[in-house]
Amino acid sequence: xQQVKQSPQSLIVQKGGISIINCAYENTAFDYFxxxxxxxxxxxxxxxxxxxxxxxxxxxxxxxxxxxxxxQFSLHIMDSQPGDSATYFCAASIxxxxxxxxxxxxxxxxxxxx
Amino acid sequence: SQxxxxxxxxxxxxxxSPLSLECTxxxxxxxxxYWYRQAAGRGLQLLFYSVGIGQISSEVPQNLSASRPQDRxxxxxxxxxxxxxxxxxxxxxxxxxxxxxxQYFGPGTRLTVL
Numbered sequence: 176x177q178q179v180k181q182s183p184q185s186l187i188v189q190k191g192g193i194s195i196i197n198c199a200y201e202n203t204a205f206d207y208f209x210x211x212x213x214x215x216x217x218x219x220x221x222x223x224x225x226x227x228x229x230x231x232x233x234x235x236x237x238x239x240x241x242x243x244x245x246x247q248f249s250l251h252i253m254d255s256q257p258g259d260s261a262t263y264f265c266a267a268s269i270x271x272x273x274x275x276x277x278x279x280x281x282x283x284x285x286x287x288x289x
Numbered sequence: 290s291q292x293x294x295x296x297x298x299x300x301x302x303x304x305x306s307p308l309s310l311e312c313t314x315x316x317x318x319x320x321x322x323y324w325y326r327q328a329a330g331r332g333l334q335l336l337f338y339s340v341g342i343g344q345i346s347s348e349v350p351q352n353l354s355a356s357r358p359q360d361r362x363x364x365x366x367x368x369x370x371x372x373x374x375x376x377x378x379x380x381x382x383x384x385x386x387x388x389x390x391x392q393y394f395g396p397g398t399r400l401t402v403l
Contacts, residue, residue, distance in 0.1 A: 207390045218379050218394030219333070264333065268390050274340055275321045275389035281332040 177202060179267050181280025188287050194252040196283045198265035201246065205267040209277070210239065210250050213262045222263070223250070255287045291316035295380050295395040302402055308353075308367040310398050312380030315361065320382040321389055322363040324355055327377040327397075339363060340385060375402045 180199045188194045198208075209224035225232045225239040225248065232239045238251040252259055262284050266277040292315045302308060314320050324336040335348045337355035345355050352371060356364045363380055377399055381392040 209391070211394075216397075216399075218381075218397050220394065221391060224391070274338060274346075275323075275383040275385075275392060276335065276338060277390070277392060279333045279335075284330075 177278055179265060179278050179280045181265050181283060183283060184281070185284045186286070188255045188285065190255065190257060190287055190289050192255050192287075194255045194259065194285055194287070195249055196263055196265070196285070197247065197249045198267075198280050199245075199247045200267050200278075202267070202269075203246070204269050205278075207268045208239070208241065208248050209266050209268075210237075211264045211266065211279075213264065213282075215261075219264060252285075255285075257287045257289050260285055260287050291382075291393065293380060293382055293393060293395040295378075295398050297398060298396065299399045300401070302370050302400065304372055304402055305369045308365070308370050308374070308400070310365040310378055310380075310400075312363040312365075312395055313361055314382045317382070317384060318360060319385045320361060321385050322357060323381040323383075323392060324363065324365050325379040325381065325394075327379060329376070333379070336365070370402045372402050375400055 182197050210222045211219035212222045213219040223234050223237050225241050227243050230241050236253045241248045262282045264282050265280040268277045294313050323338045325333045339345050339357045353367050377397050379397045380395040383389050383392045
């Protein structure tokens with residue numbers, strides 16, 4: 176019940192296309208859903224995050240869509256660029272308790288072809 | 290601004306040797322601190338987290354240990370390394386009071402056990 180399932184494992188998109196990565200969870204107590212971006216040999220960096228009081232959050236070309244009833248959330252990258260090629264991780268946490276523990280998905284390796 | 294440091298950046302150690310990885314955070318106080326391991330091409334496995342000095346929670350039973358001797362210092366140790374300990378070790382922090390859910394990762398340590 177503590178798992179976050181992420182798909183696909185890898186994704187190849189043409190430059191200018193839309194990249195979509197999906198995550199699903201079981202624990203209804205989760206109330207914070209961030210996405211992290213990791214380049215090879217680097218630590219992950221927070222990309223965008225959403226809380227369940229909204230169904231969508233957009234920051235530039237990156238959008239999180241959240242479906243509370245389906246217990247799913249997804250990352251959409253519009254106008255994908257070669258510089259977006261990286262590994263993306265979704266995560267979930269329970270905000271109360273101040274531990275900040277995140278449950279991560281297994282990651283999606285995105286390759287954007289020029 | 291806050292900065293997180295990890296050292297060493299890379300390490301090659303023989304099986305059975307000890308290990309000490311260090312993580313320090315600057316520019317904040319009372320951070321939550323985390324150690325993750327990432328095997329090649331895999332997701333992030335939470336190893337330990339700490340919400341205060343001397344307070345360590347272990348997520349995965351193994352031959353690793355963690356300590357927090359100072360507020361902004363987190364150390365990962367092992368008495369005898371195994372081949373399976375190879376991986377990319379990441380330290381992260383979050384602001385306990387202000388925003389515990391948002392984790393900021395360090396640059397990582399690449400450990401190879403031969």
